[in-house]
Amino acid sequence: MQEMPDLTPEGRRAVAEAANRHGVSQDAAAAALRALAAGQGTLAQFNHPELGGMVQWAQGGMVMIGDMFNNALKARVDALCQDLSARLRTATLVEPPAWSVATGGGGGGGWWPQDLGQPSSAGSQNDLRYALFPARQRLAVERNGRVTVYDTGDHVITGFGQQQQGGGGSATFTSQHGTVRLEALPVVSGGGGGGEAGAPAAGAAPEPKREAEAAPASGDDDIFGKIERLADLKAKGILSEQEFQAKKADLLKRL
Known part of the structure:
Protein backbone atom coordinates (compact mmCIF):
# COMPACT_ATOMS: atom_id res chain seq x y z
CA MET A 1 0.00 0.00 0.00
CA GLN A 2 1.32 3.46 -0.86
CA GLU A 3 2.24 5.81 2.01
CA MET A 4 -0.61 7.90 3.41
CA PRO A 5 1.01 9.74 6.33
CA ASP A 6 -2.05 11.92 6.96
CA LEU A 7 -4.18 8.85 7.75
CA THR A 8 -4.21 7.02 11.07
CA PRO A 9 -3.49 3.27 11.11
CA GLU A 10 -7.24 2.71 11.35
CA GLY A 11 -7.71 5.11 8.43
CA ARG A 12 -5.27 3.17 6.26
CA ARG A 13 -7.11 -0.06 7.08
CA ALA A 14 -10.43 1.59 6.23
CA VAL A 15 -9.05 2.79 2.89
CA ALA A 16 -7.70 -0.66 1.98
CA GLU A 17 -10.96 -2.40 2.90
CA ALA A 18 -13.17 0.17 1.16
CA ALA A 19 -11.04 0.09 -2.00
CA ASN A 20 -11.29 -3.70 -2.16
CA ARG A 21 -15.00 -3.72 -1.36
CA HIS A 22 -15.99 -1.14 -3.97
CA GLY A 23 -13.48 -1.98 -6.70
CA VAL A 24 -11.52 1.31 -6.69
CA SER A 25 -7.87 2.16 -6.08
CA GLN A 26 -6.64 3.03 -2.60
CA ASP A 27 -5.71 6.48 -3.88
CA ALA A 28 -9.33 7.11 -4.90
CA ALA A 29 -10.66 5.78 -1.59
CA ALA A 30 -8.17 7.95 0.34
CA ALA A 31 -9.25 11.06 -1.61
CA ALA A 32 -12.87 10.35 -0.68
CA LEU A 33 -11.96 9.75 2.97
CA ARG A 34 -10.02 13.02 3.28
CA ALA A 35 -12.91 14.98 1.74
CA LEU A 36 -15.43 13.28 4.03
CA ALA A 37 -13.31 14.05 7.08
CA ALA A 38 -13.18 17.73 6.05
CA GLY A 39 -16.97 17.65 5.60
CA GLN A 40 -17.48 16.13 9.07
CA GLY A 41 -18.69 12.86 7.54
CA THR A 42 -21.82 14.33 5.94
CA LEU A 43 -20.42 16.13 2.88
CA ALA A 44 -17.55 15.53 0.45
CA GLN A 45 -16.22 17.67 -2.39
CA PHE A 46 -13.11 16.46 -4.20
CA ASN A 47 -11.66 15.69 -7.60
CA HIS A 48 -10.36 12.29 -8.71
CA PRO A 49 -10.21 11.07 -12.34
CA GLU A 50 -11.02 7.49 -11.40
CA LEU A 51 -14.30 8.59 -9.81
CA GLY A 52 -15.54 10.72 -12.71
CA GLY A 53 -13.63 13.93 -12.01
CA MET A 54 -15.26 16.44 -9.67
CA VAL A 55 -17.34 14.69 -7.01
CA GLN A 56 -19.97 16.23 -4.73
CA TRP A 57 -21.63 13.96 -2.18
CA ALA A 58 -24.02 14.70 0.66
CA GLN A 59 -25.55 12.36 3.18
CA GLY A 60 -29.14 11.63 2.26
CA GLY A 61 -28.80 10.55 -1.36
CA MET A 62 -27.21 13.48 -3.22
CA VAL A 63 -24.26 12.49 -5.41
CA MET A 64 -22.86 14.32 -8.45
CA ILE A 65 -19.83 13.38 -10.53
CA GLY A 66 -18.18 14.96 -13.55
CA ASP A 67 -19.18 11.97 -15.67
CA MET A 68 -22.81 12.79 -14.82
CA PHE A 69 -24.51 10.20 -17.04
CA ASN A 70 -22.42 7.25 -15.80
CA ASN A 71 -25.00 5.89 -13.38
CA ALA A 72 -22.99 2.78 -12.50
CA LEU A 73 -19.99 4.89 -11.44
CA LYS A 74 -22.27 7.30 -9.58
CA ALA A 75 -23.70 4.39 -7.57
CA ARG A 76 -20.18 3.14 -6.80
CA VAL A 77 -19.11 6.59 -5.58
CA ASP A 78 -22.22 6.83 -3.42
CA ALA A 79 -21.59 3.41 -1.86
CA LEU A 80 -17.92 4.25 -1.25
CA CYS A 81 -18.76 7.55 0.47
CA GLN A 82 -21.51 6.00 2.57
CA ASP A 83 -19.15 3.24 3.68
CA LEU A 84 -16.36 5.63 4.70
CA SER A 85 -18.81 8.06 6.29
CA ALA A 86 -20.05 5.30 8.57
CA ARG A 87 -16.45 4.42 9.54
CA LEU A 88 -15.73 8.07 10.38
CA ARG A 89 -18.52 8.03 12.95
CA THR A 90 -16.81 5.30 14.94
CA ALA A 91 -13.08 6.02 14.63
CA THR A 92 -10.47 8.72 13.95
CA LEU A 93 -9.28 7.96 10.42
CA VAL A 94 -7.49 11.18 9.45
CA GLU A 95 -4.73 12.88 11.45
CA PRO A 96 -5.35 16.55 12.40
CA PRO A 97 -3.73 18.74 9.72
CA ALA A 98 -0.31 20.12 10.62
CA TRP A 99 -1.33 23.72 9.91
CA SER A 100 -4.02 23.57 12.63
CA VAL A 101 -1.20 23.28 15.18
CA ALA A 102 0.96 25.92 13.51
CA THR A 103 -1.79 28.54 13.49
CA GLY A 104 -2.57 27.96 17.16
CA GLY A 105 -5.84 28.79 18.89
CA GLY A 106 -7.75 27.03 21.61
CA GLY A 107 -9.40 23.70 21.03
CA GLY A 108 -7.59 23.07 17.74
CA GLY A 109 -8.91 26.30 16.22
CA GLY A 110 -6.93 29.01 14.47
CA TRP A 111 -7.33 32.65 13.49
CA TRP A 112 -10.78 31.95 12.00
CA PRO A 113 -14.02 31.95 14.10
CA GLN A 114 -13.94 28.74 16.13
CA ASP A 115 -17.61 27.98 15.58
CA LEU A 116 -16.71 27.14 11.96
CA GLY A 117 -14.80 24.06 13.14
CA GLN A 118 -11.81 22.69 11.22
CA PRO A 119 -11.28 23.86 7.63
CA SER A 120 -10.73 21.45 4.76
CA SER A 121 -7.79 23.57 3.60
CA ALA A 122 -5.96 26.72 4.65
CA GLY A 123 -3.09 28.78 3.31
CA SER A 124 -1.80 32.23 2.52
CA GLN A 125 -1.17 34.47 -0.50
CA ASN A 126 1.06 37.50 0.15
CA ASP A 127 -0.79 39.58 2.80
CA LEU A 128 -3.89 37.37 2.83
CA ARG A 129 -4.75 34.16 4.73
CA TYR A 130 -7.71 31.94 3.99
CA ALA A 131 -9.47 28.91 5.49
CA LEU A 132 -12.17 26.97 3.64
CA PHE A 133 -15.13 25.21 5.31
CA PRO A 134 -17.11 23.41 2.55
CA ALA A 135 -19.44 21.63 4.97
CA ARG A 136 -20.59 25.03 6.28
CA GLN A 137 -20.37 26.78 2.87
CA ARG A 138 -18.04 29.33 4.45
CA LEU A 139 -14.70 30.91 3.55
CA ALA A 140 -12.75 32.86 6.21
CA VAL A 141 -10.22 35.44 5.00
CA GLU A 142 -7.79 37.45 7.12
CA ARG A 143 -6.25 40.59 5.65
CA ASN A 144 -4.60 43.50 7.44
CA GLY A 145 -5.54 41.92 10.76
CA ARG A 146 -9.25 41.76 9.92
CA VAL A 147 -11.16 38.50 9.49
CA THR A 148 -14.12 38.32 7.11
CA VAL A 149 -16.36 35.28 6.67
CA TYR A 150 -18.00 34.77 3.27
CA ASP A 151 -20.88 32.54 2.14
CA THR A 152 -19.52 30.33 -0.67
CA GLY A 153 -22.96 29.18 -1.83
CA ASP A 154 -22.71 26.43 -4.46
CA HIS A 155 -19.04 27.13 -5.29
CA VAL A 156 -16.73 24.09 -5.09
CA ILE A 157 -13.50 26.00 -4.47
CA THR A 158 -10.32 24.42 -5.79
CA GLY A 159 -7.77 27.25 -5.66
CA PHE A 160 -6.96 30.82 -4.65
CA GLY A 161 -5.00 33.63 -6.29
CA GLN A 162 -4.12 37.26 -5.82
CA GLN A 163 -3.63 39.81 -8.60
CA GLN A 164 -1.04 42.42 -7.66
CA GLN A 165 -2.07 45.99 -8.34
CA GLY A 166 0.18 48.80 -7.05
CA GLY A 167 1.01 47.23 -3.71
CA GLY A 168 -2.50 45.97 -3.11
CA GLY A 169 -4.04 42.77 -4.36
CA SER A 170 -7.37 41.64 -5.69
CA ALA A 171 -8.12 38.19 -4.31
CA THR A 172 -9.78 35.60 -6.53
CA PHE A 173 -10.71 31.95 -6.23
CA THR A 174 -11.34 29.17 -8.73
CA SER A 175 -14.47 27.02 -8.67
CA GLN A 176 -16.64 25.10 -11.13
CA HIS A 177 -17.89 28.52 -12.29
CA GLY A 178 -14.41 29.71 -13.31
CA THR A 179 -12.29 32.46 -11.73
CA VAL A 180 -14.33 34.62 -9.37
CA ARG A 181 -13.44 37.78 -7.44
CA LEU A 182 -13.66 37.36 -3.69
CA GLU A 183 -15.93 40.38 -3.24
CA ALA A 184 -18.57 38.66 -5.38
CA LEU A 185 -19.38 36.45 -2.38
CA PRO A 186 -21.93 37.61 0.24
CA VAL A 187 -20.30 38.69 3.54
CA VAL A 188 -21.56 36.77 6.58
CA SER A 189 -19.49 38.57 9.23
CA GLY A 190 -16.48 40.86 9.53
CA GLY A 191 -15.43 43.97 7.68
CA GLY A 192 -13.79 42.64 4.50
CA GLY A 193 -10.32 43.93 5.36
CA GLY A 194 -8.22 45.51 2.64
CA GLY A 195 -11.23 46.80 0.75
CA GLU A 196 -12.25 43.37 -0.55
CA ALA A 197 -15.85 43.73 0.57
CA GLY A 198 -15.96 46.86 2.70
CA ALA A 199 -16.61 50.51 2.03
CA PRO A 200 -13.97 52.61 0.24
CA ALA A 201 -11.59 54.68 2.34
CA ALA A 202 -12.66 58.23 3.18
CA GLY A 203 -12.02 60.60 0.30
CA ALA A 204 -11.45 57.82 -2.18
CA ALA A 205 -13.51 57.72 -5.32
CA PRO A 206 -15.79 54.66 -5.30
CA GLU A 207 -14.85 52.02 -7.80
CA PRO A 208 -17.43 51.05 -10.40
CA LYS A 209 -19.27 47.88 -9.60
CA ARG A 210 -17.63 44.93 -11.32
CA GLU A 211 -19.23 41.71 -12.41
CA ALA A 212 -17.85 38.47 -11.01
CA GLU A 213 -15.42 36.83 -13.37
CA ALA A 214 -17.40 33.64 -13.50
CA ALA A 215 -18.83 31.61 -16.33
CA PRO A 216 -22.62 31.42 -16.06
CA ALA A 217 -23.90 28.09 -14.86
CA SER A 218 -25.76 26.00 -17.38
Whole structure:
Protein backbone atom coordinates (compact mmCIF):
# COMPACT_ATOMS: atom_id res chain seq x y z
CA MET A 1 0.00 0.00 0.00
CA GLN A 2 1.32 3.46 -0.86
CA GLU A 3 2.24 5.81 2.01
CA MET A 4 -0.61 7.90 3.41
CA PRO A 5 1.01 9.74 6.33
CA ASP A 6 -2.05 11.92 6.96
CA LEU A 7 -4.18 8.85 7.75
CA THR A 8 -4.21 7.02 11.07
CA PRO A 9 -3.49 3.27 11.11
CA GLU A 10 -7.24 2.71 11.35
CA GLY A 11 -7.71 5.11 8.43
CA ARG A 12 -5.27 3.17 6.26
CA ARG A 13 -7.11 -0.06 7.08
CA ALA A 14 -10.43 1.59 6.23
CA VAL A 15 -9.05 2.79 2.89
CA ALA A 16 -7.70 -0.66 1.98
CA GLU A 17 -10.96 -2.40 2.90
CA ALA A 18 -13.17 0.17 1.16
CA ALA A 19 -11.04 0.09 -2.00
CA ASN A 20 -11.29 -3.70 -2.16
CA ARG A 21 -15.00 -3.72 -1.36
CA HIS A 22 -15.99 -1.14 -3.97
CA GLY A 23 -13.48 -1.98 -6.70
CA VAL A 24 -11.52 1.31 -6.69
CA SER A 25 -7.87 2.16 -6.08
CA GLN A 26 -6.64 3.03 -2.60
CA ASP A 27 -5.71 6.48 -3.88
CA ALA A 28 -9.33 7.11 -4.90
CA ALA A 29 -10.66 5.78 -1.59
CA ALA A 30 -8.17 7.95 0.34
CA ALA A 31 -9.25 11.06 -1.61
CA ALA A 32 -12.87 10.35 -0.68
CA LEU A 33 -11.96 9.75 2.97
CA ARG A 34 -10.02 13.02 3.28
CA ALA A 35 -12.91 14.98 1.74
CA LEU A 36 -15.43 13.28 4.03
CA ALA A 37 -13.31 14.05 7.08
CA ALA A 38 -13.18 17.73 6.05
CA GLY A 39 -16.97 17.65 5.60
CA GLN A 40 -17.48 16.13 9.07
CA GLY A 41 -18.69 12.86 7.54
CA THR A 42 -21.82 14.33 5.94
CA LEU A 43 -20.42 16.13 2.88
CA ALA A 44 -17.55 15.53 0.45
CA GLN A 45 -16.22 17.67 -2.39
CA PHE A 46 -13.11 16.46 -4.20
CA ASN A 47 -11.66 15.69 -7.60
CA HIS A 48 -10.36 12.29 -8.71
CA PRO A 49 -10.21 11.07 -12.34
CA GLU A 50 -11.02 7.49 -11.40
CA LEU A 51 -14.30 8.59 -9.81
CA GLY A 52 -15.54 10.72 -12.71
CA GLY A 53 -13.63 13.93 -12.01
CA MET A 54 -15.26 16.44 -9.67
CA VAL A 55 -17.34 14.69 -7.01
CA GLN A 56 -19.97 16.23 -4.73
CA TRP A 57 -21.63 13.96 -2.18
CA ALA A 58 -24.02 14.70 0.66
CA GLN A 59 -25.55 12.36 3.18
CA GLY A 60 -29.14 11.63 2.26
CA GLY A 61 -28.80 10.55 -1.36
CA MET A 62 -27.21 13.48 -3.22
CA VAL A 63 -24.26 12.49 -5.41
CA MET A 64 -22.86 14.32 -8.45
CA ILE A 65 -19.83 13.38 -10.53
CA GLY A 66 -18.18 14.96 -13.55
CA ASP A 67 -19.18 11.97 -15.67
CA MET A 68 -22.81 12.79 -14.82
CA PHE A 69 -24.51 10.20 -17.04
CA ASN A 70 -22.42 7.25 -15.80
CA ASN A 71 -25.00 5.89 -13.38
CA ALA A 72 -22.99 2.78 -12.50
CA LEU A 73 -19.99 4.89 -11.44
CA LYS A 74 -22.27 7.30 -9.58
CA ALA A 75 -23.70 4.39 -7.57
CA ARG A 76 -20.18 3.14 -6.80
CA VAL A 77 -19.11 6.59 -5.58
CA ASP A 78 -22.22 6.83 -3.42
CA ALA A 79 -21.59 3.41 -1.86
CA LEU A 80 -17.92 4.25 -1.25
CA CYS A 81 -18.76 7.55 0.47
CA GLN A 82 -21.51 6.00 2.57
CA ASP A 83 -19.15 3.24 3.68
CA LEU A 84 -16.36 5.63 4.70
CA SER A 85 -18.81 8.06 6.29
CA ALA A 86 -20.05 5.30 8.57
CA ARG A 87 -16.45 4.42 9.54
CA LEU A 88 -15.73 8.07 10.38
CA ARG A 89 -18.52 8.03 12.95
CA THR A 90 -16.81 5.30 14.94
CA ALA A 91 -13.08 6.02 14.63
CA THR A 92 -10.47 8.72 13.95
CA LEU A 93 -9.28 7.96 10.42
CA VAL A 94 -7.49 11.18 9.45
CA GLU A 95 -4.73 12.88 11.45
CA PRO A 96 -5.35 16.55 12.40
CA PRO A 97 -3.73 18.74 9.72
CA ALA A 98 -0.31 20.12 10.62
CA TRP A 99 -1.33 23.72 9.91
CA SER A 100 -4.02 23.57 12.63
CA VAL A 101 -1.20 23.28 15.18
CA ALA A 102 0.96 25.92 13.51
CA THR A 103 -1.79 28.54 13.49
CA GLY A 104 -2.57 27.96 17.16
CA GLY A 105 -5.84 28.79 18.89
CA GLY A 106 -7.75 27.03 21.61
CA GLY A 107 -9.40 23.70 21.03
CA GLY A 108 -7.59 23.07 17.74
CA GLY A 109 -8.91 26.30 16.22
CA GLY A 110 -6.93 29.01 14.47
CA TRP A 111 -7.33 32.65 13.49
CA TRP A 112 -10.78 31.95 12.00
CA PRO A 113 -14.02 31.95 14.10
CA GLN A 114 -13.94 28.74 16.13
CA ASP A 115 -17.61 27.98 15.58
CA LEU A 116 -16.71 27.14 11.96
CA GLY A 117 -14.80 24.06 13.14
CA GLN A 118 -11.81 22.69 11.22
CA PRO A 119 -11.28 23.86 7.63
CA SER A 120 -10.73 21.45 4.76
CA SER A 121 -7.79 23.57 3.60
CA ALA A 122 -5.96 26.72 4.65
CA GLY A 123 -3.09 28.78 3.31
CA SER A 124 -1.80 32.23 2.52
CA GLN A 125 -1.17 34.47 -0.50
CA ASN A 126 1.06 37.50 0.15
CA ASP A 127 -0.79 39.58 2.80
CA LEU A 128 -3.89 37.37 2.83
CA ARG A 129 -4.75 34.16 4.73
CA TYR A 130 -7.71 31.94 3.99
CA ALA A 131 -9.47 28.91 5.49
CA LEU A 132 -12.17 26.97 3.64
CA PHE A 133 -15.13 25.21 5.31
CA PRO A 134 -17.11 23.41 2.55
CA ALA A 135 -19.44 21.63 4.97
CA ARG A 136 -20.59 25.03 6.28
CA GLN A 137 -20.37 26.78 2.87
CA ARG A 138 -18.04 29.33 4.45
CA LEU A 139 -14.70 30.91 3.55
CA ALA A 140 -12.75 32.86 6.21
CA VAL A 141 -10.22 35.44 5.00
CA GLU A 142 -7.79 37.45 7.12
CA ARG A 143 -6.25 40.59 5.65
CA ASN A 144 -4.60 43.50 7.44
CA GLY A 145 -5.54 41.92 10.76
CA ARG A 146 -9.25 41.76 9.92
CA VAL A 147 -11.16 38.50 9.49
CA THR A 148 -14.12 38.32 7.11
CA VAL A 149 -16.36 35.28 6.67
CA TYR A 150 -18.00 34.77 3.27
CA ASP A 151 -20.88 32.54 2.14
CA THR A 152 -19.52 30.33 -0.67
CA GLY A 153 -22.96 29.18 -1.83
CA ASP A 154 -22.71 26.43 -4.46
CA HIS A 155 -19.04 27.13 -5.29
CA VAL A 156 -16.73 24.09 -5.09
CA ILE A 157 -13.50 26.00 -4.47
CA THR A 158 -10.32 24.42 -5.79
CA GLY A 159 -7.77 27.25 -5.66
CA PHE A 160 -6.96 30.82 -4.65
CA GLY A 161 -5.00 33.63 -6.29
CA GLN A 162 -4.12 37.26 -5.82
CA GLN A 163 -3.63 39.81 -8.60
CA GLN A 164 -1.04 42.42 -7.66
CA GLN A 165 -2.07 45.99 -8.34
CA GLY A 166 0.18 48.80 -7.05
CA GLY A 167 1.01 47.23 -3.71
CA GLY A 168 -2.50 45.97 -3.11
CA GLY A 169 -4.04 42.77 -4.36
CA SER A 170 -7.37 41.64 -5.69
CA ALA A 171 -8.12 38.19 -4.31
CA THR A 172 -9.78 35.60 -6.53
CA PHE A 173 -10.71 31.95 -6.23
CA THR A 174 -11.34 29.17 -8.73
CA SER A 175 -14.47 27.02 -8.67
CA GLN A 176 -16.64 25.10 -11.13
CA HIS A 177 -17.89 28.52 -12.29
CA GLY A 178 -14.41 29.71 -13.31
CA THR A 179 -12.29 32.46 -11.73
CA VAL A 180 -14.33 34.62 -9.37
CA ARG A 181 -13.44 37.78 -7.44
CA LEU A 182 -13.66 37.36 -3.69
CA GLU A 183 -15.93 40.38 -3.24
CA ALA A 184 -18.57 38.66 -5.38
CA LEU A 185 -19.38 36.45 -2.38
CA PRO A 186 -21.93 37.61 0.24
CA VAL A 187 -20.30 38.69 3.54
CA VAL A 188 -21.56 36.77 6.58
CA SER A 189 -19.49 38.57 9.23
CA GLY A 190 -16.48 40.86 9.53
CA GLY A 191 -15.43 43.97 7.68
CA GLY A 192 -13.79 42.64 4.50
CA GLY A 193 -10.32 43.93 5.36
CA GLY A 194 -8.22 45.51 2.64
CA GLY A 195 -11.23 46.80 0.75
CA GLU A 196 -12.25 43.37 -0.55
CA ALA A 197 -15.85 43.73 0.57
CA GLY A 198 -15.96 46.86 2.70
CA ALA A 199 -16.61 50.51 2.03
CA PRO A 200 -13.97 52.61 0.24
CA ALA A 201 -11.59 54.68 2.34
CA ALA A 202 -12.66 58.23 3.18
CA GLY A 203 -12.02 60.60 0.30
CA ALA A 204 -11.45 57.82 -2.18
CA ALA A 205 -13.51 57.72 -5.32
CA PRO A 206 -15.79 54.66 -5.30
CA GLU A 207 -14.85 52.02 -7.80
CA PRO A 208 -17.43 51.05 -10.40
CA LYS A 209 -19.27 47.88 -9.60
CA ARG A 210 -17.63 44.93 -11.32
CA GLU A 211 -19.23 41.71 -12.41
CA ALA A 212 -17.85 38.47 -11.01
CA GLU A 213 -15.42 36.83 -13.37
CA ALA A 214 -17.40 33.64 -13.50
CA ALA A 215 -18.83 31.61 -16.33
CA PRO A 216 -22.62 31.42 -16.06
CA ALA A 217 -23.90 28.09 -14.86
CA SER A 218 -25.76 26.00 -17.38
CA GLY A 219 -29.38 24.96 -16.82
CA ASP A 220 -28.31 21.44 -15.84
CA ASP A 221 -25.74 22.79 -13.35
CA ASP A 222 -28.45 24.96 -11.78
CA ILE A 223 -30.76 21.96 -11.35
CA PHE A 224 -28.01 19.86 -9.77
CA GLY A 225 -27.12 22.78 -7.50
CA LYS A 226 -30.74 22.95 -6.33
CA ILE A 227 -30.72 19.21 -5.63
CA GLU A 228 -27.56 19.66 -3.59
CA ARG A 229 -29.20 22.38 -1.52
CA LEU A 230 -32.27 20.19 -1.00
CA ALA A 231 -30.01 17.38 0.23
CA ASP A 232 -28.43 19.81 2.69
CA LEU A 233 -31.88 20.77 4.00
CA LYS A 234 -32.77 17.09 4.38
CA ALA A 235 -29.52 16.38 6.25
CA LYS A 236 -30.41 19.19 8.65
CA GLY A 237 -33.88 17.71 9.22
CA ILE A 238 -35.73 20.56 7.50
CA LEU A 239 -37.05 18.30 4.74
CA SER A 240 -38.34 14.75 5.21
CA GLU A 241 -37.11 11.87 3.02
CA GLN A 242 -40.44 11.90 1.15
CA GLU A 243 -40.30 15.66 0.55
CA PHE A 244 -36.70 15.45 -0.64
CA GLN A 245 -37.40 12.60 -3.07
CA ALA A 246 -40.49 14.35 -4.48
CA LYS A 247 -38.67 17.64 -5.07
CA LYS A 248 -35.63 15.88 -6.51
CA ALA A 249 -37.80 13.93 -8.95
CA ASP A 250 -39.52 17.13 -10.04
CA LEU A 251 -36.17 18.83 -10.73
CA LEU A 252 -34.78 15.85 -12.63
CA LYS A 253 -37.78 15.91 -14.98
CA ARG A 254 -36.53 19.28 -16.24
CA LEU A 255 -33.28 17.82 -17.60
